[in-house]
Amino acid sequence: xxxxxxxxxxxxxxxxxxxxxxxxxxxxxxxxxxxxxxxxxxxxxxxxxxxxxxxxxxxxxxxxxxxxxxxxxxxxxxxxxxxxxxxxxxxxxxxxxxxxxxxxxxxxxxxxxxxxxxxxxxxxxxxxxxxxxxxxxxxxxxxxxxxxxxxxxxxxxxxxxxxxxxxxxxxxxxxxxxxxxxxxxxxxxxxxxxxxxxxxxxxxxxxxxxxxxxxxxxxxxxxxxxxxxxxxxxxxxxxxxxxxxxxxxxxxxxxxxxxxxxxxxxxxxxxxxxxxxxxxxxxxxxxxx
Amino acid sequence: xxxxxxxxxxxxxxxxxxxxxxxxxxxxxxxxxxxxxxxxxxxxxxxxxxxxxxxxxxxxxxxxxxxxxxxxxxxxxxxxxxxxxxxxxxxxxxxxxxxxxxxxxxxxxxxxxxxxxxxxxxxxxxxxxxxxxxxxxxxxxxxxxxxxxxxxxxxxxxxxxxxxxxxxxxxxxxxxxxxxxxxxxxxxxxxxxxxxxxxxxxxxxxxxxxxxxxxxxxxxxxxxxxxxxxxxxxxxxxxxxxxxxxxxxxxxxxxxxxxxxxxxxxxxxxxxxxxxxxxxxxxxxxxxxxxxxxxxx
Numbered sequence: 001x002x003x004x005x006x007x008x009x010x011x012x013x014x015x016x017x018x019x020x021x022x023x024x025x026x027x028x029x030x031x032x033x034x035x036x037x038x039x040x041x042x043x044x045x046x047x048x049x050x051x052x053x054x055x056x057x058x059x060x061x062x063x064x065x066x067x068x069x070x071x072x073x074x075x076x077x078x079x080x081x082x083x084x085x086x087x088x089x090x091x092x093x094x095x096x097x098x099x100x101x102x103x104x105x106x107x108x109x110x111x112x113x114x115x116x117x118x119x120x121x122x123x124x125x126x127x128x129x130x131x132x133x134x135x136x137x138x139x140x141x142x143x144x145x146x147x148x149x150x151x152x153x154x155x156x157x158x159x160x161x162x163x164x165x166x167x168x169x170x171x172x173x174x175x176x177x178x179x180x181x182x183x184x185x186x187x188x189x190x191x192x193x194x195x196x197x198x199x200x201x202x203x204x205x206x207x208x209x210x211x212x213x214x215x216x217x218x219x220x221x222x223x224x225x226x227x228x229x230x231x232x233x234x235x236x237x238x239x240x241x242x243x244x245x246x247x248x249x250x251x252x253x254x255x256x257x258x259x260x261x262x263x264x265x266x267x268x269x270x271x272x273x274x275x276x277x278x279x280x281x282x283x284x285x286x287x288x289x
Numbered sequence: 290x291x292x293x294x295x296x297x298x299x300x301x302x303x304x305x306x307x308x309x310x311x312x313x314x315x316x317x318x319x320x321x322x323x324x325x326x327x328x329x330x331x332x333x334x335x336x337x338x339x340x341x342x343x344x345x346x347x348x349x350x351x352x353x354x355x356x357x358x359x360x361x362x363x364x365x366x367x368x369x370x371x372x373x374x375x376x377x378x379x380x381x382x383x384x385x386x387x388x389x390x391x392x393x394x395x396x397x398x399x400x401x402x403x404x405x406x407x408x409x410x411x412x413x414x415x416x417x418x419x420x421x422x423x424x425x426x427x428x429x430x431x432x433x434x435x436x437x438x439x440x441x442x443x444x445x446x447x448x449x450x451x452x453x454x455x456x457x458x459x460x461x462x463x464x465x466x467x468x469x470x471x472x473x474x475x476x477x478x479x480x481x482x483x484x485x486x487x488x489x490x491x492x493x494x495x496x497x498x499x500x501x502x503x504x505x506x507x508x509x510x511x512x513x514x515x516x517x518x519x520x521x522x523x524x525x526x527x528x529x530x531x532x533x534x535x536x537x538x539x540x541x542x543x544x545x546x547x548x549x550x551x552x553x554x555x556x557x558x559x560x561x562x563x564x565x566x567x568x569x570x571x572x573x574x575x576x577x578x579x580x581x582x583x584x585x586x
Contacts (some may be wrong), residue, residue, distance in 0.1 A: 083483050104485045111483040117476035121498045121577040134486040134494070165577050181480070191483075 030097040033059040033082070033189065033221055038091030040077055050246035051077045054091070057240060057249060061096065061188070062219045066232035067240045069282065074247020075225045076193055082223060083111050083191050095189060103189070107131065107138040110182030110220075112192040116174040118166040124177050125162040128153055131185040145186060152180045155214060172203035179211065190222045197227070208234055209263045216260045229282075230266055233257075233274045241278060243285025250285035253277050365546040370554060373547040385555050387532040388519045391447055395454020396515035400462045400508070402455070407466030411496070412488065417467075428460035432518075436525040445526050453525075454518030458511040465507035469500025502578050505571040512563040516556060 040052040052074035059065050067075040080086045082093055084104040095103040103109055110131075118127045128149040132139065139146060153159055156176045166174050175195060182190055196204045208231055215222065215235075226232050232239045236255050243250040255274055257265060265271055333339065350367060357366045374381060410417035432453055439449035473495055481491050523534025533552045540548035575581050 080479075083479070085479055085482060104483060107484055109483050111480055113476035113479055115476055117474050117480055119477060119495070119498065121501075130480075130494070131484050134481065134484045134490050138485065167577070167579070185484075 028097075029094060031061040032094075033061075033096065033223075034092075034094045035078065035082065036092045036094070038078070038081060038088050038093060040074070040081060040086065040089050052081075053246040053248050055247070055249050056091075057252075059221060059223070061221055063237045064215060064222045064224065064235055065238050065240060066224045066226055066236040067242060068226055068229065068232045068278065069242030069247075069250070070244050070286065072247070073242035073244040073285075075242050077247065078242075079191050079193050079223060079225050082189075083109055105135075105138060106141050107135055107185050108187050108189055110185065110187040110190045112178050112182045112190065112195045114194050114197055116166065116171075116178035116198075118174060118177055118181075120166055123163050123165060124158060124169070125149055125153065127166065127177055128181045128184050131181060139185075147184050147186055149180075149184050152184050153177070156180045156210065170203075172199045172207060175199055175207065176210070183214070188221060190220045190224075192222065192224045194225050194227065196231070204228075204231070205263075211235065212261060229275050229278050230271075232278065233271060234261065234265055239274075239278050241281040241285060243282075248285075251281040253281060362544075362546075365550055369547040370550045373551040374554065381533075381551065381555050384531050384533050384536050384552070385559060388516070388523065388534060388556075389559060391450040391522065391532065392454055392515040392519035394447075395451045395518055396458050396511060398451060399455030399458035399515075400511055403459045403463035404466050404504070407463055407470055408492065410467060411470040412492075424460055424463055427456060432456050433521055433525065436522060440526045449526055450519055450522035450532075453522040454515050457518035458515050461510050461514070462504075462507045465503045466500060469503030469507075470496045472503065473499045501574055502580060505567065505575055508567045509564060509571075512567050513560040516560055516563070520556065 035055055035057040038052060038055045039050065041048050041050045043049055051072075055074070055078055057065075067078065069075050077086065081088055082095070082100065084100040093100050095108065098106075098108075118124075119130070122130070132146055132149070150159070150162065153162060156179065158173065158176055158180065161169060161173065166177065169177070175198070179192075179195060182192075196207050199207065212235055222235075224232070224235060233255055238255060239253045241250045241253060242248060253274065257268075257270060257274070353364065354367055357364045406420060410420060436449065436453055439452055443449045443452070470492075477495060478491070481495055486494070519532070520534035520537070523532045524538055533556055537549050537552050540546075540552070572581060
């Protein structure tokens, strides 16, 4: 497919990271999540606003990619398109060689929304069981093993609150339950839309490293929308910086920091350098729209 | 049970009609909030809870009695009402059961139809566009105006009473069900959609539980309202069946004031009982809902 001519950056490829396939191999479509020239506008006529314009991005299997940018840059819209919650106006999304619809049908996507969105009438355990109970046909499609909900919750430090209702938990714990829910059916892709936006800064930092350690142990492909630069860098292999009006991919900052990463990472000089790089990229996006 | 200061426990029992769970008491009870009915009852036994109401009731009763003594043909004395009840308790119970049966059959039919329709309407927009205007017309039409025609069509039996009661509770339950089925956390719906949940799965596992608070609120209105329906229907179709409405009409034609007011007292007790029944069911069904737990102050 030929990319349409446009002022936006040409197809950006994120190079492989230490844990990905060797750099010499060209990953096939089956090993890439490709967002190809995707545009999306809301409203009609005069009120029409281009929220996302010609976004092109290729993510390799097992990569952790953060998307950052000012409000209205279309980062959530892009995520919702990949999650199959919005249709594209133009362009195409391919998830490991299959369309979004097919990926959804096969339960290949774990979605963590902005707020935990737990079902208040279910216990913590039953909330995490939900993905296994819905669309059961897909449970046997791949040879992936659905995880034991109790084990997942224990891994997230929630083994002692299995029978509680969500309203009895703190915000940080609720968010952990929401992430555990996304992990439980073992989807190859996790889409996270500012999952830590609603928790306080201290909880946020500890959640960041919990997520990091769990992700490092099973290497899902993750698209992580955030407003926090340190969060983006600490977690990611690459940070996609977006600019607003219209929403475009401004720049992709590679994060070559070694893995596994720990919480001392944020004190290093390399980390701060990368922070500045992302910060300048965000500013550059603001100055010339 | 946790020790509570006097003011604390008073404040709590004032806020809650239904016993609230003890914070942090759920670990051993497997997540089910422990309901301390005992504490609620103890709370109600405090004079500061019941005294204000008792004083008001006393004042009203005194005023009533004073007026009744001087105007015996307008209202009966209180002791006349209660002696009428005491003389023939079985008679009132028989009539009350007839009215209750009419009210409940009508209520279940009306609420059931309304709920099923609401589910269908939430699935198929066209049906909503067709049904809702008709339902509104049905709601704004004073159903009592149709009652005599229903008697002509269905006779003096129970059928017109069921119909009138059902129509009366239909609309409030329909509207609440519709709103309830739509009041779904949009982000939870997103999670369901990304898992490719079927519409039936979304209905059973998301929409229905989300609608329960609305259904309970509607039931709190509809259950006592069904008594109104049954009594009004009996007014119109009095004559053959017994029932409290029939009894009131008959007693009124004989200017038997104690019987009228005794029937009203029985109806009031039935209404309160139905309301409390709904509250009880609600405290079981909605234990998870914020309406059932008072947030920490």
